Amino acid sequence: MNWYKLTVEDTLKNYQTSTEGLSQEERQKRLTDQGYNEIEARQQTKRWKKIVKHFTDLLMIVLIIASFLKFASSEYIEGSIILFVVIVNGLVSYWQERKAEESLNGLKQLMGQEAIVLSNGMQVKIPAKELVKGDVIVLRAGDVVPADVRLIEVHDLLVEESILTGESEASEKNHSVLAAEESIGDQKNMAFSGTLVQSGSAVGVVVETGNTTEIGKINQA
Known part of the structure; x- marks a missing residue:
């Protein structure tokens, strides 16, 4: 949903909440229904499989066949160049994928912080993973935004x-x-999950958590 197109009133109404926040009872009920505000951990693929997959797409297979044909026709220089390109491309692709995974793992650690929510008008500090859609949270300078929030x-x-x-x-x-x-x-x-509040403050409604946040969608992709 395009939350940025909704008014504050419509956003609050959509999640049946108010500027006073949810009650603790309602929060616990929603947490049971929605699950924790965490990016789902993906099953780790073995390293050799990660490397091999970068050499088995159609373009790489075509280039490998081309290099073998060059070798078979005694064109060793051309064959070596093609094979070298294949190897370099595969290793670079693996390295880029590994760096992306490391960045996402770093994001998961950032999301393990605490958050300040309003509950019946009172500020309560809770683990960020316990945030639910409809929570009203307070953002301050230095905070890492713990979920996608409509301000x-x-x-x-x-x-x-x-x-x-x-x-x-x-x-x-x-x-x-x-x-x-x-x-x-x-x-x-x-304000989006994983981004940093540089200065100022705000109050917002949590509209997306975990895998449905923008950073969660990137992780799934």
Whole structure:
């Protein structure tokens, strides 16, 4: 759902919550139904399988056959060049995949922080993994955003989103409704899981947790 297109009132209504937050009883019920706010751990593939798969796609197979044909016709230099390209490409692809996995593992550790939620108007500190959709949370400078949040109250909020957008400059946030289709970097009324609050403060409604967050979707991909 395009949460940035909804008004604050519609967002609260959608998750049957309010600016006072959920009661502890309702939070526990939703936690049981929704599960923990965690990115699902994927089954680890053996290293040799990870390496081999980069040499078994169609293009690599064609190049390997081409190099063997060159060797068979005594064109050793051309065959060696093609084989060298195949090996380098496969190893570079494996290295890039490994770095991406390491980055995602780092994100999972970041999400293991605490979060401040409003419950019946009172601020309560809880483990971030216990956040549920409909929770109203408080964001402050230095916080790593623990879930995807539709902002409902903003005070000079700057969020560093390079982990999602690649932009080095922090994004200035507000709570105004956006009518047009916008990319992640232009959704100014949203704060996304794994991004860093550089300055300011805000209150927002948790709209996506775990695998349904933007960073969770990247992990699944």
